[in-house]
Amino acid sequence: MKRIAMIPARYAASRFPAKLMQDLGGQPVIIRTYQATVQTQLFDDVYVVTDSDIIFDVVVAAGGKAIMSKKEHECGSDRIAEAIEDMDVDIIVNVQGDEPFIDKESLANVLSVFDNDPKEEIDLASLMFKITDIEEISNPNAVKVIVDTNNVALYFSRSPIPYPRDKDVDTIYYRHKGIYAFRKRALLDFQRLPMLQLEATEKIEAIRYLEYGKKLKMVETDVSGIGIDTPEDLEKAKKVWK
Template sequence: MIPARYQASRFPAKLMQDLGGKPVIVRTYEAAVNTQLFDEVYVVTDSEVISEVISAIGGKVIMSKQKHESGSDRIAEAVEDMEVDIVINVQGDEPFIDAVSLEKIIDVFKADTEREIDLASLMTPISEWEEIANPNTVKVIVDNQNFALYFSRSPIPYPRDEEVEATYYKHKGIYAFRKRALMDFKRLPMLTLEAKEKIEAIRFLEYGKKIKMVETHVTGIEIDTPEDLDRARKVWK
């Protein structure tokens, strides 16, 4: 499922911006399909414009019936009546998604024979302080089994003792959900931490869900700003 909102707060209409001759959302949809990992790939949107460009290439679209605050809410509505077990959320601004990373989070559920894991997601090491301190970069800290402890736009862990070595991880906005966790997310109200940070993954933690983080070294480019789009166009060439 690829949630696709037209009016992004930081970069309106970013999904319809040109990337190598096609809109960003089309590039992301094609990348997801080309991994050949999924039974079905859908774009879930509230935008007729986005719906039309995906339909024009023969893609599958689900139109949202309600207004949603997050991509997870949008996907939950879309899959509520579907007979599915695992749902993958690929953000619409991720045209550089790769099969290797996606397969890693799918494998988390194949190995989870006790069905204890609610979600899996991706993280990648970062070392440049400019990126670590950037509030547009969501960071995650994990326990010794790589379960998420917290997500933040602030640098975590805070470097109080600069002599202690720590790896900083950027959270990549790609999730794999058990359907039941997604349905819980839909019915549970937003709490303070999620509202403060504006990070939907925090809601799962606030309600005690287990999020398994998987490390990947494929960074890609998430298109959050016009500057990101400029970088993406250079890489695409």
């Protein structure tokens, strides 16, 4: 199977504009993420796919591979689907552009889902990790996921799920880590299928796959990582980088 990584990269970001161009150890965040993804040696190719001339130029100048989006897109999956439509690939991994501390073991475990699926029943795979902090569980910016006994996703929400009505139950909460691995057909289907009510309400693109009956396998990881969504996140990342 041919496997590639795609890093969707928007210049504008509502919470932290131009975050991917912020300096992290002498290089922009997007370059650090690109380099970390290449260094895993898990992929046949790695690309940044962007709507920004600034990001495109900085990636190419650093010796990386970049693709310019032809259309406007509401989410990373749509952006990647356009880019890979005519590519001869089997598995596409969506690596978030603001994740410079990419974890090779977690990525390898996500890819292994497809190695262990000879009947090709799994459409896509993603990551989750346990959380216990009450503020994080209640935080709408932390997307939670619930799964069945085979770790196939049942639902994603910004609300605490499951709701702890019975306080005596030892409830486990999982936070979704937004790295996806897709079969090509599932990604192209996503682009063609219109957004439905649940996705529109929660603003979580993974819900679209569930609403249309796709099978999304979750892989548990112990690595939460550092996603750079705010200036405060960037300061934390700089300390870790040092």
